[in-house]
Amino acid sequence: MKSNLNKIILNFAVILFLSSCHTFEHQNIFLDTKKRAEIQYKGIDNLKEKSKKTKIDDIDKNRPSNKIEMAPINMPKQKQKVKTVALSKNINIPKTSIFKLDVIKNWSEKKLIQKMGQSDFIKEEGKLKSYQYYFSSCFLDIFFLKRQNSYYVKHIQTRSTKLYGKIKPEKCLKEISNKINRHP
Numbered sequence: 525m526k527s528n529l530n531k532i533i534l535n536f537a538v539i540l541f542l543s544s545c546h547t548f549e550h551q552n553i554f555l556d557t558k559k560r561a562e563i564q565y566k567g568i569d570n571l572k573e574k575s576k577k578t579k580i581d582d583i584d585k586n587r588p589s590n591k592i593e594m595a596p597i598n599m600p601k602q603k604q605k606v607k608t609v610a611l612s613k614n615i616n617i618p619k620t621s622i623f624k625l626d627v628i629k630n631w632s633e634k635k636l637i638q639k640m641g642q643s644d645f646i647k648e649e650g651k652l653k654s655y656q657y658y659f660s661s662c663f664l665d666i667f668f669l670k671r672q673n674s675y676y677v678k679h680i681q682t683r684s685t686k687l688y689g690k691i692k693p694e695k696c697l698k699e700i701s702n703k704i705n706r707h708p
Contacts, residue, residue, distance in 0.1 A: 623701035625680045633668055633675040639704050657703070661685065662696035 628636065636655070637643075643655035643666075653668040653675050662682045668675035684691045 623697045623704075625682070625697070625700070628666065628680055629677050631677045636666065636677065641703070657700075658685075659696060659699040659703075661699060662691050664696075664700055 631639075633653070640657065644658045645656035647654045647656075651670040653670070655666045655668070657664040657666070663685060665681045665683065666677055667679040667681075669678040682691060682693070682696050
């Protein structure tokens, strides 16, 4: 009889401990469960109705969505949106004409020196003379041919500053045109 009584008490204790809650706040678990279930179902229905009627912006982000107390959590603050301003649509961008090296052809040596200044390197052999101008993106080689006691531009060539390097023609032509336009 003692062993049966011990089994009954032990089973009753196990059932009681398994069905009880883990905190002191949730007492009367058998009575409260039905009320909680009703509140949760009503809350879900209310949320569905409110979501149809309200906009997302109208919901208070600081208020918790359910009524059951939870551990306090610091919600991250939302960053403020940066206001943007539209630029005026009518922007006048001046069209720049692309500089062409053919403009230099048939210039005299004096005119070239007036427009571009003295060259960085000069080489002369008989009727031929060559000037080299050094730029950051390219080298400009200008070859002269002697006619009637003066030299005239016969050939123009650009090349890379590095051995077997690639040349960027737009950048090179821009530097050359800047040098020509800088000198009066």
